[in-house]
Amino acid sequence: MTITDTRTPALEAQPLYDEDEARHARSQRIESVARWLLPIIVVTLSIWGWSYLVRVNEIPHYILPGPGLVLQTLIEDWSILAGSALVTLQITLMALAVAIIGGVGLAILFNQSRFAEMCFFPYAVILQVTPIVSVAPLIFIYVESKFVALLLCAWIVAFFPILANTTLGLKSADHNLRDLMTIYRATRWQRLIHLQLPSALPYFLGGLRIAGGLALIGAIVAEYVAGTGGVGSGLAFRILEAGYRLNIPRMFAALLLIAVMGVIIFMSTTLISHFLLRKWHESAVKRET
Amino acid sequence: MSTTTRPIKPLGQRPRILQMQDVDKTFNGSVVALRRMALSVNEGDFISLLGPSGCGKSTALRLIAGLMRPTAGRILWEGGQGADDLGVVFQEPTLMPWATVAHNVYLPFRLRGDRFAKVSDRIHEVLSLVGLEKFADSYPRELSGGMKMRVSIARALVTNPRLILMDEPFAALDEITRQKLNNDLLSLKAATGCTVIFVTHSVFESVFLSDRILVMAPRPGRVVKEITIDEPYPRDLAFRTSPEYAAHARATSDALMSAMGGTLMEVESHA
Numbered sequence: 001m002t003i004t005d006t007r008t009p010a011l012e013a014q015p016l017y018d019e020d021e022a023r024h025a026r027s028q029r030i031e032s033v034a035r036w037l038l039p040i041i042v043v044t045l046s047i048w049g050w051s052y053l054v055r056v057n058e059i060p061h062y063i064l065p066g067p068g069l070v071l072q073t074l075i076e077d078w079s080i081l082a083g084s085a086l087v088t089l090q091i092t093l094m095a096l097a098v099a100i101i102g103g104v105g106l107a108i109l110f111n112q113s114r115f116a117e118m119c120f121f122p123y124a125v126i127l128q129v130t131p132i133v134s135v136a137p138l139i140f141i142y143v144e145s146k147f148v149a150l151l152l153c154a155w156i157v158a159f160f161p162i163l164a165n166t167t168l169g170l171k172s173a174d175h176n177l178r179d180l181m182t183i184y185r186a187t188r189w190q191r192l193i194h195l196q197l198p199s200a201l202p203y204f205l206g207g208l209r210i211a212g213g214l215a216l217i218g219a220i221v222a223e224y225v226a227g228t229g230g231v232g233s234g235l236a237f238r239i240l241e242a243g244y245r246l247n248i249p250r251m252f253a254a255l256l257l258i259a260v261m262g263v264i265i266f267m268s269t270t271l272i273s274h275f276l277l278r279k280w281h282e283s284a285v286k287r288e289t
Numbered sequence: 290m291s292t293t294t295r296p297i298k299p300l301g302q303r304p305r306i307l308q309m310q311d312v313d314k315t316f317n318g319s320v321v322a323l324r325r326m327a328l329s330v331n332e333g334d335f336i337s338l339l340g341p342s343g344c345g346k347s348t349a350l351r352l353i354a355g356l357m358r359p360t361a362g363r364i365l366w367e368g369g370q371g372a373d374d375l376g377v378v379f380q381e382p383t384l385m386p387w388a389t390v391a392h393n394v395y396l397p398f399r400l401r402g403d404r405f406a407k408v409s410d411r412i413h414e415v416l417s418l419v420g421l422e423k424f425a426d427s428y429p430r431e432l433s434g435g436m437k438m439r440v441s442i443a444r445a446l447v448t449n450p451r452l453i454l455m456d457e458p459f460a461a462l463d464e465i466t467r468q469k470l471n472n473d474l475l476s477l478k479a480a481t482g483c484t485v486i487f488v489t490h491s492v493f494e495s496v497f498l499s500d501r502i503l504v505m506a507p508r509p510g511r512v513v514k515e516i517t518i519d520e521p522y523p524r525d526l527a528f529r530t531s532p533e534y535a536a537h538a539r540a541t542s543d544a545l546m547s548a549m550g551g552t553l554m555e556v557e558s559h560a
Binding site for chain 1: 354355356372375377379381383385386387388396397399400401428429430
């Protein structure tokens with residue numbers, strides 16, 4: 001009782017926010033600004049440093065072009081580069097789509113039939129651990145359509161994280177909820193739709209974020225392997241072509257486009273993940289206190 | 290789809306709904322989880338299975354739920370068992386985190402193919418029975434532990450099952466919430482006339498809630514005594530502090546101790 005007695009007047013005398021909380025609020029405000037400002041400052045500084053180095057050391061543009069020249073090339077060669085970027089993006093997105101269908105489909109098949117899993121899981125692992133660079137030449141020999149071959153390469157790289165994560169997710173449904181499904185006599189199909197697939201969603205989305213980046217890498221690597229011999233016209237083809245012609249600024253411009261594409265893909269998958277999980281999953285929930 | 294309140298008849302005049310006949314359950318061919326359990330469940334009963342861990346009380350519940358089969362003996366439902374005969378509440382709330390409160394309660398209907406619109410009146414009715422009508426569109430993570438448990442109870446009640454199984458539902462809650470939920474459970478029982486089998490390791494909880502207590506002992510898991518608490522419902526705080534309550538608690542506690550074949554010390558070391 002004495003504790004309350006001594007505290008009550010003190011509470012009235014003090015302001016609503018104490019020093020601790022004010023400090024906390026201040027550090028949060030600073031952090032919210034810094035989150036955007038710091039990366040921008042660092043990027044600006046490094047671009048300036050790059051430009052400075054090129055200028056001061058008089059590095060010729062066929063060895064290292066300055067950022068201004070890269071940007072200029074990007075604008076001048078936009079018609080060529082944008083077309084190529086579209087081709088690469090198309091292959092990447094299609095490979096990702098097929099990876100989602102194939103990965104989720106196989107995961108459901110493995111989940112429904114243990115025998116299917118025993119039979120085919122080793123192949124999924126073999127496909128995953130064999131470097132795509134060494135398989136791609138064979139694919140280009142056996143598959144006539146170059147587009148399909150590129151797609152296949154990108155798919156091989158991208159589908160495994162989706163398969164592995166979704167398989168894990170389908171298995172990690174709450175065991176009491178599984179019992180409840182049994183008690184209510186749910187069919188296999190109902191169990192899958194109402195319990196296992198929603199449980200697997202966060203795992204699948206984690207796999208998707210990895211697969212998005214990998215699909216782009218797979219598409220680029222496959223284009224490199226395909227080389228300039230064929231009718232290729234993706235970004236990797238442009239880099240190779242520019243390399244042969246010692247057009248280093250264009251190589252940089254193409255590289256920049258690949259990096260931007262990768263970032264956009266990552267941001268989109270992150271955004272999708274956020275919107276699908278924000279209402280209920282721990283990973284997307286902001287703590288209020 | 291309105292709540293059918295089944296009037297609760299006095300003990301001894303209730304029609305039987307389920308019978309366990311000398312049920313054995315053995316695991317791995319050697320561990321006897323349950324030996325020769327006989328139990329007759331009658332409409333309107335509130336039966337507690339009381340005992341320490343390892344006494345087979347959860348095994349008994351899982352057998353009745355049909356989640357496993359008895360090694361020997363039979364479990365018979367009067368008139369056969371239908372899909373809607375059971376409601377279950379686990380120790381954890383066991384809600385689907387991706388679904389709203391209303392959709393969690395909708396689950397039993399959804400699994401038997403009813404559209405939400407068709408049963409939404411019933412869902413809201415049950416939610417208001419457990420005092421959560423305002424939270425129909427909330428997600429489980431937005432609720433407290435006690436509220437989640439209420440959703441779980443609402444889901445068990447929603448199909449108006451013949452029998453509700455509860456496996457230590459309030460064990461993980463704090464004492465104040467638990468007492469509140471105990472009171473609410475009795476009000477729910479009065480309102481719906483449902484039949485409950487309640488697993489617990491708390492003497493006081495079992496005496497407060499039940500009209501029949503089966504005291505169980507471990508190694509091998511078995512029923513050692515049945516105690517009848519023939520006190521009128523509704524029971525409230527006055528009952529909790531009454532000499533009758535104290536006497537029943539004493540008797541139940543003694544039965545539990547003697548079932549363990551010794552002192553409290555020994556019980557603790559086994560737990």
